[in-house]
Amino acid sequence: MSWHKVASVIWLAVLLSIGNGQALDKMSIAVMDLEPQGVDRTIAQTLSEIMRTELLNTGRFEVLERAQMDRLIEEMKLQQTGLTDAQDAAELGKMLNVEKLIIGSVGQMGNTYQVNVRLVDVGRAVTEVAERSECPAREENLPQVITDLIHKIALKIPIRGAIVKVEGDQIYINIGETHGIHSGLTLRVVRKGEQVTDLEGNVLGTTETNIGVILIEQVHPLWSIATVYGEAAGEMAPGDWVLLDLSESRTMETPSKESSKKPETEPKKKPDEGTPTDFEPPPAF
Numbered sequence: 001m002s003w004h005k006v007a008s009v010i011w012l013a014v015l016l017s018i019g020n021g022q023a024l025d026k027m028s029i030a031v032m033d034l035e036p037q038g039v040d041r042t043i044a045q046t047l048s049e050i051m052r053t054e055l056l057n058t059g060r061f062e063v064l065e066r067a068q069m070d071r072l073i074e075e076m077k078l079q080q081t082g083l084t085d086a087q088d089a090a091e092l093g094k095m096l097n098v099e100k101l102i103i104g105s106v107g108q109m110g111n112t113y114q115v116n117v118r119l120v121d122v123g124r125a126v127t128e129v130a131e132r133s134e135c136p137a138r139e140e141n142l143p144q145v146i147t148d149l150i151h152k153i154a155l156k157i158p159i160r161g162a163i164v165k166v167e168g169d170q171i172y173i174n175i176g177e178t179h180g181i182h183s184g185l186t187l188r189v190v191r192k193g194e195q196v197t198d199l200e201g202n203v204l205g206t207t208e209t210n211i212g213v214i215l216i217e218q219v220h221p222l223w224s225i226a227t228v229y230g231e232a233a234g235e236m237a238p239g240d241w242v243l244l245d246l247s248e249s250r251t252m253e254t255p256s257k258e259s260s261k262k263p264e265t266e267p268k269k270k271p272d273e274g275t276p277t278d279f280e281p282p283p284a285f
Contacts, residue, residue: 027157029055029100030064030093034115043139044106047115047146051102052148064098072096086120086127093122094202100128102153111137117149119157123205129156131266157244163189163236171226173242177219177269181244184218186229190241207267211236 031051036044047227048066078094082083093101104117107151119129131149135141161175175181193207212232228236 016193026060026062027100028062028098029063029102030069030098031055031102032092032104034091034117035103035105037105038115039106039108043142047106049140049145050146051117051150051267054147055154058150058154060154060157061100063095069096072126086118089120090122090125093120098122100157101238106142108137113137113142114147115142115145115149117153119153129153155246158245159186161242161244163238163240163242166236169227170217171214171228171236173214173224173226174222175242175244176222176224180222180246181219181224183216183219185244186252187215187216187226188212188243188245189214189232189236190243191237191239194243203206211232211240214242 013163015166025103031048032050042082052063052066057064064143073231083102089101089103094100101120101122102117104115106113108114113136114132114134116132117130118127121128122125131152133149135145135146159175161173161179161235163171164174173187189211191209191211193209195206196204198204211234212230214226214236215226215229216226
């Protein structure tokens with residue numbers, strides 16, 4: 001086997017190992033128990049656990065386990081529920097060492113259950129997503145309400161991968177068909193910068209720079225090849241994030257040989273008498 005073939009096999013193995021181990025840069029997230037408002041606390045705790053399971057099942061999040069979170073909260077003498085302010089939620093999220101924190105409540109008004117859920121970005125201390133749903137006041141309806149809410153929230157959080165290699169005008173990324181990537185899709189490229197800290201040295205977040213947009217050309221199960229789409233603010237490099245905004249994703253049509261041919265023009269058919277036609281200006285004399 002030639003050295004070129006050996007190198008190709010080694011590179012493929014590297015891509016696959018990256019795909020299996022780090023195909024998605026999973027966001028770390030914690031779910032605080034929903035605040036019960038006129039309902040039993042055990043119902044709120046059960047629904048909170050369903051939220052954790054649904055987030056985990058998306059395959060996109062590293063979910064802090066309830067037992068681990070309880071231990072950390074106990075050590076820090078904090079409360080599991082009662083968080084209503086994004087700033088307070090962000091402070092707790094920093095202590096739990098997660099990027100996102102979900103807070104909310106479940107209550108009953110008359111014959112209706114209402115569930116309110118908010119996703120807080122820990123680094124920026126802001127509420128990124130807020131969703132609300134309601135259902136008839138029967139407990140068996142609540143699990144589906146929670147599942148639907150989590151799916152809505154997940155759609156508003158970008159899928160995150162990374163550039164693993166740049167070769168000429170080809171950009172290799174470590175997310176592929178398994179993660180919902182397909183040919184013609186456009187993704188944003190973002191570069192992480194320096195950490196931002198407060199006067200006491202606490203990390204507040206990380207600066208980000210938008211580099212440009214890439215267009216997916218070839219798709220494999222765990223990785224893809226793309227090219228730069230439009231103008232870029234700089235050279236794209238391994239380690240840069242690639243983000244797929246599911247709520248705003250665009251698919252571009254990739255031109256083919258068939259479509260590049262000029263379409264044959266058909267002679268205009270004479271309209272039937274009595275059929276209205278578009279107005280045409282009179283000929284110039």
